[in-house]
Amino acid sequence: MNDNTWKITENIEIPEEAVEMIMLENEKSLTDRIYSVVKRSPFGIAGLVGFSTICGIGMYKWKTRTVSPSIFLTQLRVIAQGTAVGIISLGMLYGMYNDYIKKKKKE
Structure with missing residues (x-):
């Protein structure tokens, strides 16, 4: 690669509003982040709850099973x-x- 490749680019000035927005996103609390994830994808959280429930039931029934492990x-x-x-x-x-x-x- 030629050394002059990077020299022809121009510097871009980032607006202060964008920098402040990024800083505010990084300063959100954990509960705000979780709330935003739940708001964006509620069925993703439902999937995790379902997965946890199935794993819990599976672990409980593994101890009390009466059938072979493959079944x-x-x-x-x-x-x-x-x-x-x-x-x-x-x-x-x-x-x-x-x-x-x-x-x-709405229409």
Whole structure:
């Protein structure tokens, strides 16, 4: 690479508003950050809660199982997949509601 490649660029001045905005974003508290994540993607949080629930149920039932481990793990996988599909379906229905029904009410 030629040394003159970087010399032909121009310096850009960053507006003070942008710098202040970046500084304010970095100074947000943990609860504000969590709230903004929940507001942007509520079904992502629902997915994490579903995952935690399935893992908890799986750990509890692993101790008290009466079937072979392969059948138990197969059943647990089916339950986890059903939970994931259910949460994805709810998310799609929520998105369709926002896109079609709420927009018609606003117009």
